[in-house]
């Protein structure tokens with residue numbers, strides 16, 4: 028059993044252990060490069076994942092490698108940063124030891140930046156049917172399912188089975204659901220055009236289900252309306268005020284007002300929200316910290332766990348409030364700003380100086396709704412249409428980690444833009460759509 032990183036048995040410097048090399052953990056570790064500290068960045072994956080473009084991996088527009096950057100590569104020149112491939116499973120906060128699946132490590136400061144996982148609102152059997160989008164494996168599974176559904180449909184003779192195979196329901200009308208629906212509609216309408224002999228892919232039924240009264244509920248109503256119009260133009264059926272009450276291999280049961288309705292559907296994609304990962308819940312149990320209903324730890328204004336000034340929680344794992352007392356959303360800029368904030372606070376502590384509480388600067392948020400169309404806000408201004416899309420594209424290109432990945436994404440986008448083609452249409456370990464079990 029390891030009790031120390033082998034790199035530093037007689038460590039003189041303070042050791043900061045960061046769990047999670049996502050947006051928050053990466054921003055923090057980068058800012059601690061060359062600090063007089065020993066930094067151990069550990070992640071259960073060996074790469075940083077750029078989640079905002081996962082929907083393009085799921086719809087064949089980008090290869091998985093273009094949105095993943097090896098953590099070792101990012102820190103190859105940073106002598107004080109040790110990258111560990113390890114899974115954190117628990118914590119002994121009194122002894123300041125972090126338990127790993129295959130050992131443990133002592134820390135002076137611990138930063139929990141372990142993110143979130145898909146939330147099925149306590150209906151774990153739904154996870155057997157509905158495909159979430161959170162990891163590269165999820166994206167590969169969605170891509171395989173979508174492509175397999177068309178393949179199966181091409182050979183299906185039973186009209187009901189055919190209809191189910193060609194029906195795609197996306198649950199959740201937030202940015203991920205909207206982007207996925209738009210991209211899926213483009214796959215059906217443009218990418219697969221002329222490739223099949225018996226079926227017409229453009230006749231696929233794509234449903235976007237949202238419990239609230241409008242999609243993109245976090246954006247101004249005019250932008251939600253514009254996004255809905257664009258999706259409808261692409262052929263997406265947008266069902267608002269629609270609550271999913273059952274998910275089964277045959278499809279969905281939904282409640283709309285007082286009425287319940289069955290929707291036969293062979294492909295259910297889940298974009299309805301996230302909750303804290305199990306390790307974050309373990310940290311809450313070990314420290315006695317309170318959590319919100321998504322399992323996120325309610326942290327102090329300086330992002331420490333109450334009673335434990337040496338433990339920080341940030342990003343999707345933390346429940347933090349803005350100056351109006353509103354919970355901050357689970358988005359990348361919150362995680363990045365919190366990572367940077369913790370680096371400043373640690374440096375201030377090293378100098379023995381006080382540091383003000385965390386304050387989130389909300390620049391805005393953009394979501395794409397298909398080809399050269401996006402909606403969003405920037406410094407409180409509303410943006411839409413191709414200027415919003417161009418800004419979205421530039422921001423995402425700038426934020427992807429690593430020059431090679433930027434180039435890869437740019438090339439794949441350029442190809443897709445000119446040809447409507449999607450180059451990453453690889454099916455791996457695909458499962459037949461659940462409703463097609465009776466296929467002959």
Ligand SMILES: Cc1cc2nc3c(=O)[nH]c(=O)nc-3n(C[C@H](O)[C@H](O)[C@H](O)COP(=O)(O)OP(=O)(O)OC[C@H]3O[C@@H](n4cnc5c(N)ncnc54)[C@H](O)[C@@H]3O)c2cc1C
Nearest residue numbers: 047049050051071078079115141142342343357358359362
């Ligand atoms: C499909 C999708 C699209 C999105 N689009 C946008 C968008 O357009 N704009 C936006 O701002 N936000 C978007 N988000 C949200 C954004 O990605 C998250 O808010 C952000 O990633 C949170 O950062 P984080 O550092 O808290 O966690 P993550 O970036 O999720 O990083 C967590 C890391 O912790 C690691 N980890 C987890 N558990 C353990 C463990 N036990 N041991 C070791 N390592 C562990 C994980 O492997 C991961 O690398 C999107 C999210 C998804 C899923």
